[in-house]
Amino acid sequence: MQRNHVIELSSMPASTIKQILDTADSFRGIADRSVKKVPTLRGRTVVNLFLEPSTRTRASFELAAKRLSADTLNVSGGSSSVVKGETLLDTALNLGAYKPDIIVLRHNQAGAPHLLAQNLDASIVNAGDGAHEHPTQGLLDMLTIRQHKGQIEGQKVAIIGDIAHSRVARSGICGLSKLGADVVVCGPPTMIPDGVEELGCRATSDRLDAVSDADVVMMLRIQKERLSEELFPSDREYAQVYGLNRGVLAEAKPDCIVMHPGPINRGVELEPDVADGPHSVILAQVENGLAVRMAVLFYCAGGSPS
């Protein structure tokens, strides 16, 4: 079997990104059928190795594999030998002995999927590694923008929040800029990492600068559980200075869409009336996540669009 990894959008050619998005478009209709299953990956084995808590990404990958008729094996943090002190590589080599075709890895350390790709025969899909990348989230965001805006090229996309600690932001910036979007990142200077412009974006700490005339506003979750040091004084001040409410959104284009990778801190980065309002495409993102993950698994198994 041909090996195709999906580890990071930063090194993925634009043509491959487009190919995966096109495949995802063709898979999207399957969810609306009465029989929601195709035989594409029959006989193939997909291991979902989730060593960090995850609900939506794990569910999405599992369902994606099942809809493609692959055999799935789910291993998660709490039930794995990792809690007994086994190293990631040993765990993966043991699972590798079952000769899986694809291993989907979620891990709290950046670079973990590279380690597996260097030592195993299976195709590796990165389902989020530390603060590095979350390529399938980036792809589903791009699919959602393309679906609502017709194209990615030329769209002004504002990404607001903790850019420094966000793998979603990294994948988003890299993928969107490759397809010609005009990406602006925004957050308090403590959350804007040094040299972020080199990923293909502009950086600002002025919320209105980021949002004005935007086609897309992507809000990031404030991940308090990940922060080891204080990067802003309080939720209250964060909401006042960097949160998205109706007043701020009025500065964007009238047909602007609002995105969020979830789970939302309502009232912190996003006011409830915006999260549930007419501009929000948050549930469309979740739906597209399934199609994108089917497309990614198809690509990893060596498939190309027919």
Add this chain to the structure above:
Amino acid sequence: MSLSDQTVRIQNARIICPKQGLDFHGSLDLKNGAIAWLGQNADALDWDGEVIDAGGAILTSGFIDIHVRSGEPGYEYRETLDETAQAAARGGFTTVCLMANGAYNQDTRPLVEYVARRSNEIGSSRLRPIGALTLERKGERLTEMFDLLAGGAIAFSDFESTCANAGVMRRALEYAKATGRPVFEFPNNPSLSGTGIMHEGPVATRLGLKGIPSAAEEVRVYRAISLARLTGAPLHIGPVSTAASVAALRVAKSEGLSLTSSVLASHLKYVDADIMTDWSTALKVMPVLREESDRIALLSGVADGTIDAISSGHLAQGLVDKQVPFPEAEFGMLGLQTALSVCLEIISAGGMSLMDMVSRLTSGPMACLRNPWHGLAIGHPGDLVLFHPDKTWSVSKHELGGRALNTPLFGSEVKGCIENTWVSGRCVYNRADESSL
């Protein structure tokens, strides 16, 4: 250590000694552990002992490394003291200074004496312990420095966990002055470096890895310079890794302060962007690898003498410490066996002169230790290394000699073969014996 009365003539060598201003083709005689004679081949006296034809290889003083760590005691699975001494001998180092390895702090006399005693038992390259500056290296209470000195300590340092409290550091520097031994400041401000694992900059941002800003080093360099001015104590600042550190040291040294500094060989070759290629955990080192502009500044510091010593920064790690995701990997890179090859590569690329390299590996580190030293001079200890700069070797498990493999050069072919290393006139490494094994 009983020294055998090896008498050997090394002839047909290119003899280099920056200290004595020597660079000529000739012979050198070793007798009773010391240099008995050196000069042109034609002037050599009658000789009935062993003769080695160097075939034009370079003969110079044995290298000295002031920043080495061994796994023993505490982490013997990484490297034992025997392996550290052998790695040194393989790499042409005749004296290496051992920092505490974290398992033990070298803050009391028995711990320091242990290293000194084991070094004598091993009888290879000399291992010289660096005593801690404060108890448990906590930066609170001073160690019994005279007692550590009596136990064999060659310098004092708390390494990365350098005194947070500047007042304690001041008193430590003042107190150490009376011992006649230097204090080593490993410049790192833990509140700025935090849990960082690589240089803070665009590469760390791209990889999503937590960065250590250059300022974490520089604020400590500035503080150390101020304290050297205040106390007049002999101080060593290093290893340094940033351009601003080099600039500050250059100014401070021109003021005439009693300061020396050092750099790791790895920092003259690698930069942070090299980590991006394949997330190699072998490149996870402390201080962290910085940017190309920093690397260039370090080379200029080596060239103009701002940086006195090049160190290997040798730190062995086990597979279990390195075959993990980058953030979880331990810091450290093997260095003793490959330092010469790394330096020669930099010379080939035009980054350094051969004379400067030899000086930064011999007289420079001796100056950091404030030891009187004469280099290749008749009657002085026969600490020598003979190497072929153009001959290549492949960095393999066999050639590295120990159990640790954590070098980014593993599996590659490099220039610079150590043929022999002598400590006090005794051969502790002979490549010819090795290859016949």
